[in-house]
Amino acid sequence: MNGYDILWCGKYSQDWENKLHEHTFFQMVVVSEGDAQVQADDQMLEARAGDVLLFRPQTLHGISPREEKRGTLRLYDVKFDVNEAGLFQKLWELPVLRHLDDVQTVKYYFNRIMAESEKKPPFYMRTISCYLWMILLMLLRPQTQEEQEALSALPEPEGSVPVRQRNIDIAGVERYIQENYIHNITLDTLSQVARSNKTSLTQAFKEVYGTTPLRYIIQLRLKKAKELLVETNISISEISELVGFQTIHYFSRFFKEKEHCSPLEYRMRNAGNRFYTF
Numbered sequence: 001m002n003g004y005d006i007l008w009c010g011k012y013s014q015d016w017e018n019k020l021h022e023h024t025f026f027q028m029v030v031v032s033e034g035d036a037q038v039q040a041d042d043q044m045l046e047a048r049a050g051d052v053l054l055f056r057p058q059t060l061h062g063i064s065p066r067e068e069k070r071g072t073l074r075l076y077d078v079k080f081d082v083n084e085a086g087l088f089q090k091l092w093e094l095p096v097l098r099h100l101d102d103v104q105t106v107k108y109y110f111n112r113i114m115a116e117s118e119k120k121p122p123f124y125m126r127t128i129s130c131y132l133w134m135i136l137l138m139l140l141r142p143q144t145q146e147e148q149e150a151l152s153a154l155p156e157p158e159g160s161v162p163v164r165q166r167n168i169d170i171a172g173v174e175r176y177i178q179e180n181y182i183h184n185i186t187l188d189t190l191s192q193v194a195r196s197n198k199t200s201l202t203q204a205f206k207e208v209y210g211t212t213p214l215r216y217i218i219q220l221r222l223k224k225a226k227e228l229l230v231e232t233n234i235s236i237s238e239i240s241e242l243v244g245f246q247t248i249h250y251f252s253r254f255f256k257e258k259e260h261c262s263p264l265e266y267r268m269r270n271a272g273n274r275f276y277t278f
Contacts, residue, residue, distance in 0.1 A: 003084030
């Protein structure tokens with residue numbers, strides 16, 4: 001038994017004032033983009049991107065976008081019943097508002113819930129329950145600094161990406177790319193990071209990631225662009241800049257070549273409000 005049942009989930013833009021209401025189940029809301037004014041019983045809170053709201057049963061609550069920023073509030077939302085006393089008590093004790101450093105992981109789990117709910121493959125209800133549990137664990141058991149250090153000291157599991165390849169800090173190179181992909185990264189720059197020549201670096205990187213460093217960068221930029229197109233209302237020209245493409249014309253041409261549709265068509269096809277009831 002899970003100890004909980006998912007009742008409803010959604011991903012939507014909100015440009016209206018959510019009237020005060022209450023219900024008999026828990027509700028979790030993740031602010032993906034924008035700023036919100038939140039009331040929970042007598043508490044008046046301000047939520048921003050990366051914040052998680054947890055409303056307890058019978059809590060009078062409402063959410064509305066900041067008056068000066070209407071039209072930019074995007075939310076992930078899940079409603080669920082809890083039927084296990086211990087879990088119910090632990091969730092009840094959590095604060096209404098919390099900011100998560102690793103909100104991208106929470107959004108990933110939400111998107112997996114949405115994808116499973118849409119396609120309904122075999123065992124999808126069990127699967128989405130697992131994803132919800134991973135989100136709840138992030139709220140119930142936030143890692144302490146000691147736990148994070150202990151995890152980082154664990155040996156790599158078999159099949160994981162090696163830290164070094166051909167005596168090159170290949171994990172450090174990939175980490176540098178993740179942190180700097182919005183900038184112009186050259187093979188010379190990566191060679192300096194790796195303290196290696198360009199040929200050896202390219203060979204080692206390809207052995208680990210199956211592609212060259214420069215192709216990896218462009219694939220990462222495309223991946224980030226697709227996320228921004230679906231999860232935000234940022235203009236396409238701004239997205240082009242945010243993910244490191246030099247011009248919107250090159251970005252649009254490259255995107256269409258890889259995805260067989262324009263960035264705008266991709267946004268229209270994949271964005272929008274989605275709701276699922278169980």
